[in-house]
Amino acid sequence: xxxxxxxxxxxHAFLTIDGxxxxxxxxxxxADLADGIDRGPLHGIPVALKDNMCTRxxxxxxxxxxxxxxxxxxxxxxxxxxxxxxxxxxxxxNLDEFAMGSSTENSAYGTTYNPxxxxxxxxxxxxxxxxxxxxxxxxxxxxxxxxxxIRQPASLCxxxxxxxxxGTVSRYGLxxxxxxxxxxxxxxxxxxxxxxALASIWGYDPLDSTSYQGEYPNPDASLDRGVDGxxxxxxxxxxxxxxxxxxxxxxxDMVARLEKAGVKVSEVSLPTFDIALSAYYLIAPxxxxxxxxxxxxxxxxxxxxxxxxxxxxxxxxxEGFGPEVTRRVLLGTYSLSAGYYDAxxxxxxxxxxxxxxxxxxxxxxVDVLVSPTxxxxxxxxxxxxxxxxxxxxxxxxxxxxxxxGHPAISVPVGLDEAGLPIGFQVMAPALGxxxxxxxxxxxxxxxxxxxxxxxxxxxx
Amino acid sequence: xxxxxxIGIEVxxxxxxxxxxxxxxAVDFGGEPNTRVCPTCLGLPGALPVTNRVAIxxxxxxxxxxxxxxxxxxxxxxxxYFYADLPKNFQIxxxxxxxxxxxxxxxxxxxxxxxxxxxxxxxEEDTGKSTHLGAGGRIHAAEGxxxxxxxxxxxxxxxxxxxxxxxxxxxxxYAQELRSIVAELGVSDAxxxxxxxxxxxxxxxxxxxxxxxxxxxxxKNMNSFRSLERAIAFEIERQIGVVDSGGEVIQETxxxxxxxxxxxxxxxxxxxxDYRYFTEPDLVPMVMTTEWVAAIEQRLPxxxxxxxxxxxxxxxxxxxxxxxxxxxxxxxxxxxEAVLSGASPQSAANWITGEVVAWVRKAGIEAREVxxxxxxxxxxxxxxxxxxxxxxxxxxxxxxxxxxEGRPREVADQRDxxxxxxAGTLEKAVAEVLAAHPRAIExxxxxxxxxxxxxxxxxxxxxxxxxxxxxxxxxxxxxxxG
Numbered sequence: 001x002x003x004x005x006x007x008x009x010x011x012h013a014f015l016t017i018d019g020x021x022x023x024x025x026x027x028x029x030x031a032d033l034a035d036g037i038d039r040g041p042l043h044g045i046p047v048a049l050k051d052n053m054c055t056r057x058x059x060x061x062x063x064x065x066x067x068x069x070x071x072x073x074x075x076x077x078x079x080x081x082x083x084x085x086x087x088x089x090x091x092x093x094n095l096d097e098f099a100m101g102s103s104t105e106n107s108a109y110g111t112t113y114n115p116x117x118x119x120x121x122x123x124x125x126x127x128x129x130x131x132x133x134x135x136x137x138x139x140x141x142x143x144x145x146x147x148x149x150i151r152q153p154a155s156l157c158x159x160x161x162x163x164x165x166x167g168t169v170s171r172y173g174l175x176x177x178x179x180x181x182x183x184x185x186x187x188x189x190x191x192x193x194x195x196x197a198l199a200s201i202w203g204y205d206p207l208d209s210t211s212y213q214g215e216y217p218n219p220d221a222s223l224d225r226g227v228d229g230x231x232x233x234x235x236x237x238x239x240x241x242x243x244x245x246x247x248x249x250x251x252x253d254m255v256a257r258l259e260k261a262g263v264k265v266s267e268v269s270l271p272t273f274d275i276a277l278s279a280y281y282l283i284a285p286x287x288x289x290x291x292x293x294x295x296x297x298x299x300x301x302x303x304x305x306x307x308x309x310x311x312x313x314x315x316x317x318x319e320g321f322g323p324e325v326t327r328r329v330l331l332g333t334y335s336l337s338a339g340y341y342d343a344x345x346x347x348x349x350x351x352x353x354x355x356x357x358x359x360x361x362x363x364x365x366v367d368v369l370v371s372p373t374x375x376x377x378x379x380x381x382x383x384x385x386x387x388x389x390x391x392x393x394x395x396x397x398x399x400x401x402x403x404x405g406h407p408a409i410s411v412p413v414g415l416d417e418a419g420l421p422i423g424f425q426v427m428a429p430a431l432g433x434x435x436x437x438x439x440x441x442x443x444x445x446x447x448x449x450x451x452x453x454x455x456x457x458x459x460x
Numbered sequence: 461x462x463x464x465x466x467i468g469i470e471v472x473x474x475x476x477x478x479x480x481x482x483x484x485x486a487v488d489f490g491g492e493p494n495t496r497v498c499p500t501c502l503g504l505p506g507a508l509p510v511t512n513r514v515a516i517x518x519x520x521x522x523x524x525x526x527x528x529x530x531x532x533x534x535x536x537x538x539x540x541y542f543y544a545d546l547p548k549n550f551q552i553x554x555x556x557x558x559x560x561x562x563x564x565x566x567x568x569x570x571x572x573x574x575x576x577x578x579x580x581x582x583x584e585e586d587t588g589k590s591t592h593l594g595a596g597g598r599i600h601a602a603e604g605x606x607x608x609x610x611x612x613x614x615x616x617x618x619x620x621x622x623x624x625x626x627x628x629x630x631x632x633x634y635a636q637e638l639r640s641i642v643a644e645l646g647v648s649d650a651x652x653x654x655x656x657x658x659x660x661x662x663x664x665x666x667x668x669x670x671x672x673x674x675x676x677x678x679x680k681n682m683n684s685f686r687s688l689e690r691a692i693a694f695e696i697e698r699q700i701g702v703v704d705s706g707g708e709v710i711q712e713t714x715x716x717x718x719x720x721x722x723x724x725x726x727x728x729x730x731x732x733x734d735y736r737y738f739t740e741p742d743l744v745p746m747v748m749t750t751e752w753v754a755a756i757e758q759r760l761p762x763x764x765x766x767x768x769x770x771x772x773x774x775x776x777x778x779x780x781x782x783x784x785x786x787x788x789x790x791x792x793x794x795x796x797e798a799v800l801s802g803a804s805p806q807s808a809a810n811w812i813t814g815e816v817v818a819w820v821r822k823a824g825i826e827a828r829e830v831x832x833x834x835x836x837x838x839x840x841x842x843x844x845x846x847x848x849x850x851x852x853x854x855x856x857x858x859x860x861x862x863x864x865e866g867r868p869r870e871v872a873d874q875r876d877x878x879x880x881x882x883a884g885t886l887e888k889a890v891a892e893v894l895a896a897h898p899r900a901i902e903x904x905x906x907x908x909x910x911x912x913x914x915x916x917x918x919x920x921x922x923x924x925x926x927x928x929x930x931x932x933x934x935x936x937x938x939x940x941x942g
Contacts, residue, residue: 052506053506054504054505054506060505062505067505070505072499072504072505072506073499073504074499074504074507076506171506171508171742172506172507172508173506173507174506175505175506176505176506176742178741179741179742180741206510207508207510208508208510208742209508209509209510209511209742209743209744210741210742210743210744286738287738287741289540289736290538290540290550290736290738293540293542293548293549293550294503294505294547294548294549295505296542296544296549298544298607299502299503299504299547299607300504309544309605310542313542313544333736336540336736336737336738337734337736338734338736341736341738345738
């Protein structure tokens with residue numbers, strides 16, 4: 001809380017800081033420990049939540065005007081698990097409105113800035129969570145990743161961010177963007193913390209029908225195994241045009257170090273990765289257009305009156321949604337429309353199936369796939385806001401794992417010449433969190449990365 | 461030119477499960493508005509649906525009762541449209557893979573059996589209810605609208621017939637038959653007045669002998685079987701009128717007005733027909749295993765159509781069989797037990813559909829409380845057949861049995877209702893009457909038949925009405941002819 005009070009004026013990582021709730025939770029955590037009750041690894045740990053996870057009694061807006069002042073009457077399953085694990089929830093972090101964006105500039109409540117360079121974006125959409133962990137105003141934070149929204153900001157902020165296998169973390173209480181792609185995951189300062197954070201939130205939830213009911217991996221146990229004998233595939237398609245030289249160099253360097261550590265490296269081509277982005281921008285907006293239909297001014301949130309119900313709904317939505325959300329709702333509505341469905345949504349679903357087949361073929365040859373997390377380091381605020389396509393390309397490395405429902409993690413591996421962090425992505429097959437963390441832990445050891453964001457220098 | 465009406469009916473059945481389709485809220489009627497709601501059925505941000513297994517079993521039962529195929533695998537789709545009482549602004553419904561498909565229902569109209577195809581039965585969720593204030597409850601010019609989401613998310617089965625119906629009467633009979641099946645299955649309240657069964661009809665006409673379908677008109681707002689029949693009859697005539705006067709039927713939705721007895725066009729909103737269906741990503745496909753389907757099939761009760769056929773085969777007249785079949789299960793069991801105890805099926809059916817039902821209604825009790833069992837009813841019928849009691853006395857015996865006074869013979873004895881059948885006693889009484897009326901014998905000899913009736917009456921009078929009139933009649937004839 002102390003760090004937050006020193007950094008928030010510059011970062012704006014939080015939309016709500018719940019000082020009272022946090023102090024109460026902290027006191028309870030102390031009291032429990034005094035009574036000999038240990039709630040596990042997150043007991044007493046300050047955590048931050050992306051503001052698209054419902055928290056009972058605490059305003060939850062998804063960074064949208066349309067939910068201004070909305071106070072949920074229930075906790076998301078992840079929040080319930082964190083509370084029962086003794087975590088101290090310090091507040092709700094900023095995001096691109098409804099998690100649509102890659103820079104947190106689409107928030108209706110103002111941009112979050114990158115702790116390493118305050119003129120730059122933290123990435124997005126979970127930019128507030130990433131910035132908060134980098135700055136130290138929370139030790140762990142949770143975000144949601146629909147098409148890179150955890151990994152890309154983790155990369156830009158120099159922290160560890162991971163997206164679990166689809167279905168392993170309950171989506172109950174997560175304000176949906178694209179239901180078949182959304183997945184909650186942790187931001188942490190180390191790979192080990194990330195594994196502990198994941199273990200605290202995942203598991204079968206009867207309230208989420210897509211929740212996985214089988215055996216869960218044990219990533220914590222794999223951290224110290226080393227990588228000797230593992231097979232790693234470097235994705236051909238995730239390099240070249242659009243990738244900054246420093247990013248490519250850091251990736252190549254890490255792959256070389258892994259090889260030295262005993263890994264068998266090969267180049268793997270997944271041709272469908274080239275069209276994954278296009279397919280994603282049909283599927284995700286289509287689902288979003290339906291998921292966001294409920295924000296109509298009738299039952300909660302913003303209401304702009306009109307002469308008829310239709311007019312009330314239309315005005316509320318026109319005023320309540322920002323331009324990027326409006327763009328995606330229109331795009332999605334169009335791609336589901338009669339006469340266009342087959343050419344757009346239907347075709348995108350076929351591409352999605354082809355991506356899954358590509359992955360399956362690749363994982364016959366290698367244990368994990370690696371790539372840069374983001375083609376670039378953190379970019380200047382405002383640099384891509386006028387060009388949606390340039391912004392969409394920020395997630396080019398991340399989207400395939402979402403389309404397949406696979407886990408992926410970003411680990412910081414170094415800084416570019418301007419002192420901006422570079423992330424390294426490790427992807428694994430569904431439920432392959434053990435081997436993924438095994439490699440991530442080795443990457444972390446080899447990189448020896450130190451989190452030293454500039455925001456703390458001035459603030460200290 | 462003469463025209464053939466072509467009608468298809470969509471029936472919405474609200475299931476009476478304990479909880480709603482996709483959340484744990486209770487399913488019930490009435491109550492304070494917005495008290496049976498939760499994040500899921502209110503469409504709050506972040507809430508997710510979980511499929512109610514019992515509802516799936518109910519739709520499987522309905523499908524099986526209609527001889528449908530049950531899909532091995534079925535998926536939910538989102539039907540997207542904006543409406544204030546639809547909290548998510550999409551309805552979770554089904555599109556191309558319904559739970560049940562391709563069945564049929566046999567109906568009897570004017571003594572003829574007609575097989576009506578069932579295209580599909582799919583599962584969906586109900587909407588909330590809007591109440592428009594002022595303006596006589598109409599949406600236009602209403603002062604305001606109240607929303608009650610108690611009904612939101614109640615499981616709804618939609619049964620879609622093929623366009624196999626050919627008249628308003630057939631349509632009404634089809635709807636009634638479907639209602640009785642759903643009631644029999646016990647999966648719904650099946651009450652029209654509470655809206656737990658609702659009908660829409662698709663009506664078109666085509667020249668006699670044509671096979672192509674004409675332009676269809678959908679009719680809504682029919683709240684009773686009578687209004688369904690009237691609305692369809694009106695619509696057929698309206699369409700014939702339109703084409704006969706050189707016009708063309710346009711595809712539209714029309715609203716039935718019960719008071720004026722006409723259908724009128726509803727102002728349909730632009731673009732409302734594109735529901736942008738896509739697979740509901742928050743739910744996983746349902747898998748209906750062969751074992752599961754078989755278990756549901758095994759639990760199916762005897763259905764009204766089968767039951768009527770069985771009664772008829774036992775010798776019950778068609779009309780009585782229909783009435784009996786529609787009675788409460790306890791009364792039908794009484795019939796089965798009486799027949800098993802040796803009663804003639806027609807007599808048992810007559811007694812139950814007549815006197816027993818009347819008595820139960822008058823007493824205001826439930827059928828299951830009736831103090832009459834199958835063997836007792838069979839005994840009563842036997843007593844009438846053998847002449848121990850007159851048919852009017854038998855009704856009194858029944859009253860005694862139903863009032864808990866004992867078995868029929870005991871009651872007849874206690875209430876002194878047994879007919880005098882002792883030959884010696886009766887012969888003596890007959891001899892006395894004949895002796896007192898010598899002219900009657902002469903008249904009989906001259907061919908005056910009706911004098912027998914007079915003499916029987918005299919004997920009955922002499923015996924305080926207890927003599928068996930048939931036996932007396934027989935004795936008098938013997939004596940006079942002798």
